[in-house]
Amino acid sequence: MRLSKLNIRKINLNDIDKNYSGQDILMKLGELYQFESGIYGYGNLWTKLERNVENIIIEELDKVGCIQVEFPKLQPKKIWCQSNRWDTYTKDGDIMFTLNNNLGEYGLAPTAEECATLFGANRLNSYKNLPAVYYQIGEKFRKEIRARGYLFRPRTFVMMDAYSFDKSESDMQKTYHLMHDAYLNIFKRLGIKIIPTISDNGVIGGKVAEEFQAITNLGEDKILYDESQDLGMNKEVLEFENKEEYLKQLNIKDDQVLKEYNSVELGNNFQLGTKYSESMKLYFKDENGEDKPYFMGCYGIGLGRIIACLIENNVIKENDKIKGFALPYQIAPYKVQIIANEKNQEVAEELYNNLCENNISAILDDRENLTIGNRINDVFVLGTPRMIVIGNKFDGNIYEIEDIATGEKDFIDKNEIIKYFNNISI
Helix, strand or coil, X not given: CEHHHCCCCCCCHHHCCCCCHHHHHHHHHCCEEEEECCEEEECHHHHHHHHHXXXXXXXXXXXXXXXXXXXXXXXXXXXXXXXXXXXXXHHHCCCCCEEEECCEEEEECCCCHHHHHHHHHHHCCEHHHCCEEEEEEEEEECCCCCCECHHHECCEEEEEXXXXXXXXXXXXXXXXXXXXXXXXXXXXXXXXCCEEEECCCCCCCCCEEEEEEEECCCCCEEEEEECCCCEEEEHHHHHCCCHXXXXXXXXXXXXXXXXXXXXXXXXXXXXXXXXXXXXXXXXXXXXXXXXXXXXXXXXXEEHHHHHHHHHHHCEEEECCEEEEECCCCCCCCCCEEEEECHHHHHHHHHHHHHHHHCCCCEEECCCCCCCHHHHHHHHHHHCCCEEEEECCCCCCCEEEEEECCCCCEEEEEHHHHHHHHHHHCC
8 A cells, every 4th residue: 555545644642542542543543533422434454454353253253164144234123022122222221223214113233133043044944954153244333321442332333243053052052162262263363362251141141151351451341360270250240149150160169369350342152042042933843843942142253342452452652652553463454664765765666566466465655755754653653563664774685674563673685575574474
């Protein structure tokens, strides 16, 4: 990408939100645009980063046999009445955005259990069709009373939600554990330290639930963590009357051994049991030709929260002042930013074209009337993980490549540049 096409705004780093520095930088650059509290438009950097996160999720879910589909965002009231959740989401909890016109009453999808159950039942008529897991990645809508933290708690957000169908409780549990492991692989590839925690089922329902929490001072959740088992639980569990059941699941006899951390929930899994298939009267034929309810699970990952967490966890400070952020190389939309002085513009063009031709995404700073220092500062605010400065010291053969997160530098012969970047990807 040629940086002149991005049309980023000049920003003052002394005027950055201290709590949500990375996202505020993108907001001031114009790469995030807030239409209203909790409702955003996304620029090139965020959109491309989201695609990279999305591709990792798709790859890992496809590996375990999940099938990608798409459900409507506009959902008719009648299907929510089938599950008896319309009032829960529109009156009791007041979670769903609704609209009513001459065509009927509808809700904007905050989740998709009803759609998924109907969709699955239409295809999974027999026990021979089971198990099955369908997933989608798309926008959700929730009436957050207090939107906060930019994409940590907005009113519209992109989410992966999956729904499993099994013929028995034991099979449902096998699928649940399969998805648990897939989640761990996803977060490992994203470079996020995740703690699976036991949690409340909330309005989703079911018997068993877990959250995938990332430790961060910016999180509004509090988790209790057992380091020896690498497991935890949401602190709210201690307020439940049946808290001993949760402690038993973790094999914890004394909750005083647990350490407390602030965290943000990036994903969750639920064992729904037969809650939806029975309430909606949707069944499959078993081995004896009898109607049986599906045992279901549902699984969610918030892409917006993941990106917000990645950006905020990689903010760079210098002398206690915000300098910018550096995205992890593996998921960064652009791997390297090229900066050249006036006499080396042709060299920069040649390098940029060479990288692009070899599928190494790069930014060429082709803007006019800027100093080298100003250009370097913008590498940090765009989160690009590597930088090449082609200045007066360039000898025509050796590129100086800086790791923005660590400040370490490599000196690479121009004939080895493609090999260098390909090796980083290994």
